Amino acid sequence: MLSQFLQFLFSGITVGATYALAALGFTLIYNASNVINFAQGEFIMLGGMLVFFFMQSGLPMPLAILLAIAIPALVGIALEKLAIEPARDAEVVTLIIITIGASLVIRGLVQIWLGKGAHSYPAFSGSEPLHIGGATLLPQSLWVLGITALVVVALWYFFSRTLAGKAILATSCNPLAAQLVGIDTQWVLLVSFALSAALGAIGGVLLTPITLTSYDVGIMLGLKGFVAAVVGGLGSGLGAVVGGLLVGVIEAMAAGYISSAYKDAIPFILILFILFFMPRGIFGAKVTERV
Amino acid sequence: MSALKRHYVLIILAAVLLLLPLVLPNNYYYDIVIRMAINAILVLGLNLLIGFAGQISLGHAGFVGIGAYASAILPTHFGWHPLLAMAAGAAIASAIAAIVARPIFRLKGHYLAMATLGLGIITAIVIKNEAAYTGGPDGMPVVALALMGFEISGEKKWYWVLAATLLFSFWAARNLIDSPFGRALRALHGSEVASQVMGVDVVRYKVAIFVLSAFFASLMGSVTAHYIGFVTPNIADFFHSIELVTMVVIGGMASIYGSLVGAILLTALPQALSTFEGWETVVFGAILMFCMIFMPRGLVPTLARRFGGRESEGD
Numbered sequence: 001m002l003s004q005f006l007q008f009l010f011s012g013i014t015v016g017a018t019y020a021l022a023a024l025g026f027t028l029i030y031n032a033s034n035v036i037n038f039a040q041g042e043f044i045m046l047g048g049m050l051v052f053f054f055m056q057s058g059l060p061m062p063l064a065i066l067l068a069i070a071i072p073a074l075v076g077i078a079l080e081k082l083a084i085e086p087a088r089d090a091e092v093v094t095l096i097i098i099t100i101g102a103s104l105v106i107r108g109l110v111q112i113w114l115g116k117g118a119h120s121y122p123a124f125s126g127s128e129p130l131h132i133g134g135a136t137l138l139p140q141s142l143w144v145l146g147i148t149a150l151v152v153v154a155l156w157y158f159f160s161r162t163l164a165g166k167a168i169l170a171t172s173c174n175p176l177a178a179q180l181v182g183i184d185t186q187w188v189l190l191v192s193f194a195l196s197a198a199l200g201a202i203g204g205v206l207l208t209p210i211t212l213t214s215y216d217v218g219i220m221l222g223l224k225g226f227v228a229a230v231v232g233g234l235g236s237g238l239g240a241v242v243g244g245l246l247v248g249v250i251e252a253m254a255a256g257y258i259s260s261a262y263k264d265a266i267p268f269i270l271i272l273f274i275l276f277f278m279p280r281g282i283f284g285a286k287v288t289e290r291v
Numbered sequence: 292m293s294a295l296k297r298h299y300v301l302i303i304l305a306a307v308l309l310l311l312p313l314v315l316p317n318n319y320y321y322d323i324v325i326r327m328a329i330n331a332i333l334v335l336g337l338n339l340l341i342g343f344a345g346q347i348s349l350g351h352a353g354f355v356g357i358g359a360y361a362s363a364i365l366p367t368h369f370g371w372h373p374l375l376a377m378a379a380g381a382a383i384a385s386a387i388a389a390i391v392a393r394p395i396f397r398l399k400g401h402y403l404a405m406a407t408l409g410l411g412i413i414t415a416i417v418i419k420n421e422a423a424y425t426g427g428p429d430g431m432p433v434v435a436l437a438l439m440g441f442e443i444s445g446e447k448k449w450y451w452v453l454a455a456t457l458l459f460s461f462w463a464a465r466n467l468i469d470s471p472f473g474r475a476l477r478a479l480h481g482s483e484v485a486s487q488v489m490g491v492d493v494v495r496y497k498v499a500i501f502v503l504s505a506f507f508a509s510l511m512g513s514v515t516a517h518y519i520g521f522v523t524p525n526i527a528d529f530f531h532s533i534e535l536v537t538m539v540v541i542g543g544m545a546s547i548y549g550s551l552v553g554a555i556l557l558t559a560l561p562q563a564l565s566t567f568e569g570w571e572t573v574v575f576g577a578i579l580m581f582c583m584i585f586m587p588r589g590l591v592p593t594l595a596r597r598f599g600g601r602e603s604e605g606d
Contacts, residue, residue, distance in 0.1 A: 036401055083580050090587035093347055096404070097540050098583045100533055104576025112569055219529070223408070230405045265416040268409035275406050276394045 003134025008256040009249060010132075014141040014210065016248020017148040018044065021203035022225025023232065023240035024155065025196030031172035031235055032192035035084060035095045039103035041222015043197045046072045047204025048213035049110055052119040061124075069201045075106065076197025080190055103218065111215040123209040144206045151202060152241055159237070168192060172235075200225075220264060224251075227267040231274055300548055301461055308454040312447075321446035323562060325518065328453040329511055331554035332460045334538040335547065336507030339464065341536065342545035343473065344500045345480035346396070347404045350411020351535050354384040354505040356418055356527025358512025363433045363522045364424050373436050377513040384509035385502045392498040408529070415527040430523030433516045449518050456514075460507075464547050476500060480545070541582050543589025552591050 022040055029037045047068050054064035083098050090098075124143050129136035159165035171178040171188040179185050203221075204213065211217075228247045232239025247267045255263035315321055333355065340346050361380025365371040371379070387410070395406045418425050425431060436443045443452055467473050478486035479493050487493050516522045525531065534557065542553020560578070564571045586593045 030401075036404070083584060087584045087587055090583070091544070092401075093341060093536065093540055093544065094583050094587045096347070096349075097537055098580050100537075101576040101579030101583065104572050104579065106576075108570065108572030108574075108576060111572065223412070223529075226405065227409070230402065234401060261420045262416060265413050268412045271405060271409045272391070272413075275402055 004256070006133050006135035008252045010135060010137050010141060012249035012252030013245060014138075014144050014248070015207070015252065016228075016245040017144045018203040018207045018221065018244075019225050019228040019247050020241045020244025021148060021151065021199045022222060023228035023244045024152075024237060025199040026226055026229040027235060027237055027240045028168075028192045028196040028199070030229070032168060032189050033084065034092070035099065036092075036226065037079075037193075037196065038096060038099040038222065038226075039079060039106060040196065040200050040225055041218035041220070042103045042106040043072045043076065043200030043218075044204035044207075044221045044225075045110065045213060045215065045218035046075065046106065047201030048208030048217070049114055049119065049204075049215070050201075051205050051208065052121050052213065053114060055121050061121075065205055068205055069198050072201035073194040073198040076193040076195075077190055079197075080193035084193070085186075085189070103222075107215055107218060114215065116215060118212045118214040120208055120212045127209075138210060140206075140209045144210075147202065147206055151199065155237065164191070224267050227271045230271055298462075298465070301458070301465065304461065304551070305458055308458065311454075312450065318446045321450055323558065325446065325449050325453055327555050327558045328457045329515055329518070330535075330538060330558050331551045332453075332457055333508055333511045333535060334542065334550040334554045335460055335464050336504040336511075337535055338539045338542075338544065338547070338550045339467070339476070340500050340504040341539050342543075342549075343468065343476045343480060344497055346497060346501065347536070348407040348501070348504070348532075349404050349529075349536065350407035350409065350414070350532050351504070351508055352527050352529070352531035353407075353411035353414035354388065354508035355512035355515070355531065355535075356414050356524070357384045357387070358509030359433075359516035359522045359526050360418055360425055360512075361509070362513040362516045363431050366434045367431065368424060373434060373517065374438070377510065380513050381506050381509040384505045388502045388505035389498060392501045393494070396494050396497040396501070408532075411527065411532050412529060415524055415529070418524045418527055425524070428524055430521055432521050433519070435520070436517040443517070453514070461547060461551070468547065472496070472499075477545075537579060540589055541579075543591040543593070546589060546591045546595075549589050549591035553589070556590075 022044060025040050025043065026037065029035055029040075050068035050071055051061075051064045054067055055061060059067070079099075079102050083102055084095065087095060087098055123138065123140040125139050127138060127140070129138050130142075131137075157165075159169055167178070167183045168188050168191065170181070170183055171185050175185050178188075200222075207213075224247060225244070228243035229240050230243070231247055232241070232243030247270065250270055251263060251266045254266045311324065315324065333351075337348065337351050340348055358377070358380040361383060362373060362376050365376035365379060366373050391406065391410060395403055419428055421427075443449060468477075475486065475491045475496050478489065478491055479496060483493050512526065515526065538553035538557045539550065540553070541556060542551065543549025560575065561571065564574050567574050582590070588596075
């Protein structure tokens with residue numbers, strides 16, 4: 001019983017870490033621009049697919065990973081510069097459609113370029129599972145959790161200890177006031193898009209050896225990242241991380257104990273319940289600091 | 292405005308619908324026009340919600356799916372009359388919308404988008420998984436729609452049924468917008484606080500329009516199912532929801548005839564793009580972005596402003 005529970009917990013936390021990274025990406029862009037970036041999931045997909053492509057072309061893994069994080073960041077910057085900035089004053093629905101258009105373009109290009117097949121690459125440090133309490137844990141899961149934790153700490157440091165991070169925080173609180181004290185809000189937008197694209201890509205790079213990747217994995221991963229961001233309370237960084245882990249664990253538990261066929265429905269049932277009973281998410285009302 | 296001027300677009304639309312069969316060369320074109328009409332009615336309902344009440348639904352295809360599968364399942368498995376099944380589907384969709392809407396409409400913007408998105412995806416997953424009733428991912432056949440022994444089948448009969456429905460829908464929507472109900476909707480889009488102060492029960496109106504658009508979506512889902520004679524889970528999926536929202540926004544939010552234009556363009560687009568073998572998704576996405584960046588208000592309002600200078604609400 002316990003071993004089964006642990007098994008579900010491990011897989012839930014692993015996937016949940018990816019949701020958390022995606023949710024942080026949603027949060028960053030939402031805070032900087034009030035846009036919900038529906039292309040967020042495509043950055044997760046890009047991360048995994050690009051590592052696969054570069055390793056297949058003979059690059060060593062560390063270089064492939066570096067490129068697979070840098071390129072989506074550039075795509076994020078391009079998205080902001082070419083599509084979001086010209087439409088700054090448009091309504092929320094319009095901006096949502098622009099990001100959906102962008103996600104279709106990215107997905108379509110990757111499909112043409114790398115095909116419809118599922119791809120993977122070897123785990124970072126072997127695939128000999130560890131045995132803990134009767135459950136197995138892949139070393140790659142430890143990579144996922146370790147790097148996610150590092151990223152969260154780095155983000156915390158960036159936002160609370162550096163001038164650049166504080167400038168972004170200030171812009172998300174009040175763009176006009178931020179401009180008045182000399183913060184370049186255009187720059188803040190660019191950094192937010194680059195950062196959130198990189199976060200998504202990191203999630204994809206880490207998760208792919210466990211789950212495989214293909215051109216169309218971005219939709220579900222992105223939507224679940226959005227669920228995680230809303231569960232935690234849209235706009236809250238801590239909420240995004242907790243929301244991501246929570247969604248991952250609940251999904252794994254429900255898939256294991258209730259019905260695996262309804263695995264993908266579970267985050268969405270969860271979000272309906274949370275919106276009914278905690279309309280601003282778990283951390284939405286209480287947390288005043290926004291990342 | 293005089294009645295003639297008020298309804299002149301409607302009269303033109305009626306004339307076009309009457310004359311169209313003279314120029315439609317074959318059933319392929321009938322089929323495209325029928326799909327355009329179905330989408331136009333769906334989009335009209337959604338535009339009332341998005342454009343006039345300012346609420347986003349990213350799960351509207353879920354309601355379409357409920358209607359379609361009610362019309363597929365109830366007659367096939369339980370021997371219901373198709374009309375009764377259609378009514379049952381619309382009732383179920385409306386009931387779900389009403390139950391969900393109350394708590395959700397206390398929320399704003401993105402939370403509502405999230406809730407409707409969730410609702411749509413859950414519906415699609417249920418349809419895919421309950422294969423015993425729905426045929427699963429492969430879909431299932433739908434019986435023909437018969438009214439008093441008169442069976443509606445074939446493109447030509449469906450054309451007239453949908454042409455009439457389309458005209459009626461646009462006439463009804465036009466009147467709804469000009470009614471106190473429509474004015475209340477536009478008021479709460481403008482400013483919720485102000486309309487509340489003026490005595491508009493904001494939540495009640497939002498729920499009403501959401502339920503109404505779910506009702507329409509379900510009916511058109513049933514019509515689609517009977518027309519095609521087959522349903523697959525795609526009718527309820529996220530993409531279909533996005534397609535519908537896109538039609539609203541491209542045509543023009545809060546523009547009744549924008550709904551028609553959006554539906555016509557986006558129904559024709561995939562047919563036109565089929566020549567781009569493999570590049571359809573990319574081109575479709577690029578067109579979406581391009582339209583939204585350069586015409587954020589949508590086609591009809593943008594063009595109306597440029598050429599007419601006349602900015603009348605609802606046209």
